[in-house]
Amino acid sequence: MSDTQRSGAGAASGSELISLDAAELARRIHAREVSSVDVTRAHLERIEAVDGPAESGVHAFLHLDAEGALAAAEAADRAIADGAPASPLAGVPVALKDNLTTTDMPTTAASRILEGWRPPYDATVVARLRAAGLVPLGKTNLDEFAMGSSTENSAFGPSRNPWDLTRIPGGSGGGSSSAVAAGESPLALGSDTGGSIRQPGAVTGTVGVKPTYGTVSRYGLIAFSSSLDQIGPCARSVLDAALLHEVIGGQDANDQTSVSAPLPPVVEAAQAGARGDLSGVRIGIVTEFSGEGYQPGVLGAFTDAVRTLGELGAEVVEVSCPSFTYALPAYYLIAPSEASSNLARFDAMRYGLRVGDDGEHAADEVMSLTREAGFGAEVKRRIMIGTHALSAGSYDALYGKAQKARTLIVRDFTAAFETCDVLISPTTPTTAFPIGERADDPLAMYLADLCTIPSNLAGNAALSVPCGLSADDGLPVGLQIMAPALADDRAYRVAAAYEVARGPGAGPRIPELRALETTR
């Protein structure tokens, strides 16, 4: 059991520390079997080993703050030594999606237009993590302004899937999912506008949760589509996600869309679920999310999961949500519309990039030149689509109808939840696709969010839990569990029960870095 890699790591080796769940890390840190500093150092070393180089490594991180992380870890250790840990997760490292503002690290949203920007304030979730004694390691990669499903739209190069470095880690939160999957961090925060936490979770074999809209403050989240955006946890176990969820959740006066209702008891639900009994739970399979376009291996893994849920005592039925077929078109109208407005502030006047200020160009021209140079193609595409959808001539036919679609989707959910406690589907139709495969085909890329979007439009809770590997390519598949608004605990309970039943055999939590080890 002695540590051959480095001294001071107590009884655990660095490679063991990076494979442990956050709950177990917290237990050991609080029992002073290992220090937060050692845990943090082990993760920093793991990052050092696998994250770079940007051209071929996992590339989960855009910015690393080793010094700040070690200082936070030392502070956590002192508090624990004093018998006053700030929270059950105090001392545990966490990675932050780079669209969350941080005072001590740059915040770029993976865009050139914000390169090097130092926010003067912390996002509420970041402030809550700090107050709870967690240890922020750095900022993770994403599709620029969270617009994408693969991280290929990052201005700073894609992240790579630890299961296969030639494949995408999902998006937009591919940095957070790949960091957690690769053992670079036990926990991470993401943001989910159309599936940006759940779809990366599915394709990297990690847990990703989109909480009920309004239960986690958006203050300090660089807005993509404000009525859809929701911050949530990424982790390797359902309980870990719940623990992180409780730290970041709850009403915030800085976000007037945050709800006053108490946060659902997600940790309790995860613990209850882990006892493995789902008798009395009625689960609905959304029939619209199967068939053409779904990879057979994904459907196979999903079918296995359905059987497992039945074995746990749940009653599994089929439900139809016919309006969900409008979800994708409605989303690709609403999100770009809101984005066209949210991203108008990036105009070179007050912060960020400025291009063309040569004394000749007027302010308006400098705005246009800066936005042209600072935004990537997908961002420009969506800004223009949104501008079109909101224009006087097309508002009623496009944005207006998308809002009506939203009503129909809410109604379908309401009806389905009248008969079912939770709804399930595959999280995404396919496993991780190769980097570059869909880069020039926006519509093909958009299909990755097919199953995740309805919950953003309706605002209800949804999560993705790993459900084994696809038989056709050996890559992870995600099971999506959707629960009514403010009933996130139901999804956690079902996910935790399923997780136990599935067993660790379904896939290594720290997958081997295949592509690194096989010399390509």
Place this chain on the structure above:
Amino acid sequence: MTATIDAAPYTVEEVCERFDPVMGLEVHVELNTATKMFCGCANAFGAEPNTNICPVCLGLPGSLPRLNGTAVESAIKIGLALNCQVRERSGFARKNYFYPDMPKNFQISQYEDPIVFDGYLDVPLDDGTTWRVEIERAHMEEDTGKSLHIGGATGRIHGADHSLLDYNRAGVPLIEIVTKPIVGAGVRAPEVARAYVTALRDVLRGLGVSDVRMDQGSMRCDANVSLKPKDTEAFGTRTETKNVNSLRSVERAVRYEMGRHAGVLLSGGTVTQETRHFDEQSGTTSAGRPKETFADYRFFPEPDLPPLEPSRDWVETLRAGLPERPWERRARIQTDWGLSDEELRDLVNADALDLVADTVDAGAPPEAARSWWVSYLAQQANTAGVTLPELAITPAQVARVVALVADGTLTNKLARQVVDGVLAGEGEPDEVVTGRGLAVVSDESALTAAVDEALAAQPDIAEKIRAGKTKAAGAIVGAVMKATRGQADAARVQELVLERCR
């Protein structure tokens, strides 16, 4: 063509022989809340540049608006004072356009569902009649920052080399009050416009929701004017005149635009729909930069703010707290105090009405209160070169002085000295009385002793009084008043003198 027409506009009378003027007035009012519309930064005029800014009003990435409850209450109060209905469910929308003084490049405003709508204001005109102006809506929005244009000619935007931006004003709460078309005013249209803005200013001042200073921009008026030929039904093309920064300018701008439109129309031209700027110096308007395209603001519901559904209880509580309308209050005061029209007008012109009313509210009889403010205090203000409201004395202090006179503690002469003391910063009236030793000597034994002393000092006069020449008592009274440094009640002294000589 435009230039010649500008030089020779028609008079309002000439215009109205052929046309009916139609006006629409849009008034922006900055609320005097402590903080901005959507953040906790101070809402203050004249601060050092960029000292009242935060992530929210600077539109920093990740920031979110937080609606100010007092601003919402002010908006509802304004609506109620303008006889508007309060919408059961209203909300905010984003008005999207790029401009450097607007940090988010959209303005949070209200679009299809303003918080209050469909009201009216009965506006008093100079001849004592009233004109009902119908209110279309009043809605909440946020103000923009201010830009300073450097280089080129004297801070003008054209020819400037670069601009400097101050975002202190960005996010200051605004209420925009929009009238329905004002038709049928004819030659009185310019007067109606001025009277409406004046009445609106008085109402808002009475509500205490805004400083309503047109000179500081806390009240701004845009005047829409069009002319309808007398034999037609459809309105003509309108122009929107901005930069109308005083009550007088409202009247002048409408008058000028009426004349200018008539000039264009009567010479066979067509009025261009455009924004025009009013020039205070010349009293004329000029065309702004023509807009390249029809402005499409791409309004959509603001996703960061939940809807407003003011409860009936909330609205009725606000309604119950509304003050009287200023002109209604004036009418009531005139009756209650028994003032002549002239006396009332003097009070209003001297800016003394509120002061007198507050003095009366503090317990003084109306006549005494009025007398103090329009005579002695008016003189002091005049001497000091300040307005009456600026005098360093409060209505409550004046009421206290009046009470001290009424209970005999002070004579009128002493009372003026007390007022002088208050104005000089010597404290409350009672403190001045003590400090200066001004109370009337009312100690009977002391007064009697003083009287006896004076009689002893002038035995010849005492003898005359005893002989029945009571007029001679005046000399003794004078001596006693001198001895008591004027603090005795002369009438009482007179009585004592006669008593002691009986």
Place this chain on the structure above:
Amino acid sequence: MSDITRDDVAHLARLARLAVSDAELDMFSGQIDAIVDTVSRVGEIPDDVPPTAQVVPQTNVLRPDTEEPCLRRDVALAEAPAAEEGRFRVPRILGEEL
């Protein structure tokens, strides 16, 4: 098809303050046309369905009118591309609105 032309895209780019190149216009016009064509499917939805703009289950969320600390000016200006005399310095502004 949705009939988004190259000129339409150029107009959208101007509205959105994007100085797109000719090559980008060629690329975007085809893509945006295809995307808008796909998402136009929402047009099938009957007009009498009410809209949903937000899924926040509350109303009248208000902040008390009390002052809170502002940003320090030097902190705010430190991130500005250019600053002068305590203000954000920007290129000359054309026109007074829009």
